[in-house]
Amino acid sequence: MSNKNSDFKPYIPADRVVPEFTVTSVLIGIVLAIVFGAANAYLGLKVGMTISASIPAAVISMGIIRVILRRDSILENNLVQTIGSAGESVAAGAIFTLPALFLWAKDGIIDMPSVVTLGLVALVGGVLGVIFMVPLRQALIVEEHGVLPFPEGTACAEVLLAGEEGGSKAGVVFSGLGIAAAYKLISDGFKVFPSEIGHDIAFYKGSSIGIQVLPALAGVGYICGPKISSYMFAGGTLSWFVIMPMIALFGGDAVVFPGSAPISTLAPSDLWGTYVKYIGAGAVATGGIISLIKSFPLIVRTFKQAMKGMKSAGKASTLRTEQDIPMPVLLIAMVVIAVAIWLLPAFPVNLLGAVIVVVFGFFFATVSSRMVGLIGSSNNPVSGMAIATIIITTILLKATGTVGTTGMTGAICIGGIICVIAAIAGDCSQDLKTGFILGATPKKQQIGEIIGVIASAAVIGFVLYLMNAAWEFGGKEIPAPQATMMKMLVEGIMNAQLPWALILTGVGVAIVVEIMGVQVMPFAVGMYLPFSLSAGIMAGGVVRWFMERRKNVSEEERRAGVDRGVLYTSGLIAGEGLMGVVLAGLAAAKLNIDVSGILNLGGISSIISIIAFVLLLASLAKVCTSTKK
Known part of the structure; x- marks a missing residue:
């Protein structure tokens, strides 16, 4: 796609050098990577989702570097958030797959996985x-600037710029941050009102309407805009108001695999978890393949540019803002890692497994990077990609004779590596987008990302062991929903039992959607995720739609209002992210601040949820329409 990138000027010009990769930024970033990794491991194991850590890390780095240490380099702040956000992505990839090994060990099928194996996979x-x-980077970040919104990356840049420029911009960001943090504390901390409300529709069995009334979802919807939000909402509508009622209507009292209970006894949430997730996974995988095919010319062009860069390395200097880790270094590192996966006894993976990791890893890194550019890291269905990987990997391992516990553990470890690859690639692309806007040095950010990976991988095995020892995976406290599904998938394929009809249904839906000219990936993500989440995002998209169509104002004033909304919603995302980390720490320390039992609001709490969310959206509209300079 064409864009006006040639006219783009970063905040820090390429010919200006300011402090960036410093001892201070690296040390603070490492601490944040470990903290966010542990907090997100707990959240993901408990609720099946993780928070994006880029903006919280940026806000914390501003507080430490600018306020406490009195340093004023925006690129130093940016490197802190780059390193710190890696912890969240490593945790997301690990918790969606590796707890399956603990579940098999609990059943006596295999020995407990070693901390070394868990750490090396991550x-x-x-x-x-x-x-x-x-x-x-060149293809997705630079050449498609102005085409792919990269919501968290753009929001993170806005947060850092607001802290740099001060004045009204910082006020808008931090007012959003404070409101969202207080909102999250009251709803998910004190539990005065629920953050998700829903109602099963009795006369339309199998359907359920609901919404997650969270600031971050409204923020992501506003930043993504009405088009992407509506595609996600449409996908959720298809799943929850068409497919699930049809399953309920035609299923009756039948017990259909992978379910173990009569369909007539299943609530809508059970129908979604038992059947529709497979359909969504098929759609997401197909959307990924379509995305890769459409991106292929761009990828080929990018690699041609990279190879030319290899040949001319050392002959000509490049701009600071165009420097990447050299291609020879990348290729050597990739070969060394592939051989290590094959030969090291810590990995229960053969040569075929090592090849699968490299091939599928690049595929899903490409898909993930483009997808987060569309819908943001918070909604990146990493587990959906892992499902597709584990299905194909297990089939290949079984076909080549690698069966039993060896094939099962190998499939999970390969899936774990791919899952982390997809999560980190998405996070890295958001961070590089932030750096592109600010004028950071890409090579320093890429090295920083690797440092964050090393720090969080070093502790993730201990975190998993600690949580399993405290509550046991698969229990009420930490059900580990994705890993439980991965375990079932691998066992199902090894035992020749897999709901292929559901997966192929998703494939067919994705193809039809693509033919109709709708962007497949956000639509497929909407099918895969709960409808309530898409509804929350749609609410933010609707506000953006109204703000872009305001009448009786000049084009300049309308644009300025929309930009103020981006600043405010950046604060909303940051505020909920920070408070989410705090609440995760309280939960891990077993400190209960739930006051719902004392208040005993009953059915009124849902009404309070709606009122609170409407007031939040009204505050967003007020910021957009404010004429105060």
Whole structure:
């Protein structure tokens, strides 16, 4: 696609050098990577989702570097958030797959996985994720600037710029931050009102309407805009108001695999978790393949540019803002890692497995990087990609004779590596987008990302062991929903039991959607995720739609209002992210601040949820329409 990137000027010009990769930024970034990694591991194991850590890390770095240490380099702040956000992505990739090994150990099928194995899976996945993202930077970040919104990356840049420029911009950002943090504390901390409300429709069995009334979802919807938000909403509508009621209507009292109970006894949430997730996974995988096919000419052009750069290395200097880790270094590192996966006894993976990691790793790194450019890291369905990987990997391992516990553990480890690759590639692309806007040095950011991966991979095994020892995976406290599904998938394929009809249904839906000219990936993500989440995002998209069509104002004033909304919603995303980390820490320390039992609001709490969310959206509209300079 064409864009006006040639006219783009970063905040810090390429010919200006300011402090960036410093001891201070690296040390603070490492601490944040470990903290966010542990917090997100707990959240993901408990609720099946993780928070994006880029903006919280940026806000914290501003507080430490600018306020406490009295340093004023925006690129130093940016490097802190780059390193710190890696922890969240490593955790997301690990928790969606590796707890399956603990579940098998609990059943006596295999021995407990070693901390070394868990750490190495996270480490090689994270490093490969960065390696695969580097040659894609020119194509996705630079050439498609103005085409792919990269909501978190753009929001993170706005947060850092607001802190740099001060004045009204900082006030808008931090007012959003404070409101969202207080909102999150009251709803998910004190539990005065629920953050998700829903109602099963009795006369239309199998359907359920609901919304997650969270500031970050409204923020992501506003930043993504009405088009992407509506595609996600449409996908959710298809799943929850067409497919699930049809399953309920035709299923009756039948017990259909992979379910183990009569369909007539299943609530809508059970129908979604038992059947529709497979359809969504098929759609997401197909959307990824279509995305890769459409991106292929761009990828080929990017690699041609990279190879030319290899030949001319050392002959001509490049601009600071165009420097990446050299291609020879990337290729050597990739080969060394692939051989290590094959030969090291810590990886229960053969040569075929090592090849699968490299091939699928690059594929999903490409898909993930482009997808987060569309819908943001918070909604990146990494587990959906892992599902597709584990299905194909297990089939290939079984076909080549690698069966039993060896094939099962190999499939999970390969899936774990791919999952981390996809998560890190998405996070890295958001961080590089932030750096592109600010004028950071890409090579320093890429090295920083690898440092964050190493730090968080070093502790993730201990975190998983600690949580399993405290509550046991698969229990009420930490059900580990994705890993439980991965375990079932691998067992199902090895035992020749898999709901292929559901997966192929998703494939067919994705193809039809593509033929109709709708962007497949956000639509497929909407099918895969709960409808309530898409509804929350749609609410923010609707506000953006109204703000872009305001009448009786000049084009300049309308644009300024929309930009103020981006600043405010950046603060909303940051505020909820920071408070989410705080609440995760309280939960891990077993400190209960729930006051719902004392208040005993009953059915009124849902009404309070709606009122609170409407007031939040009204505050966003007020910021957009404010005429105060």
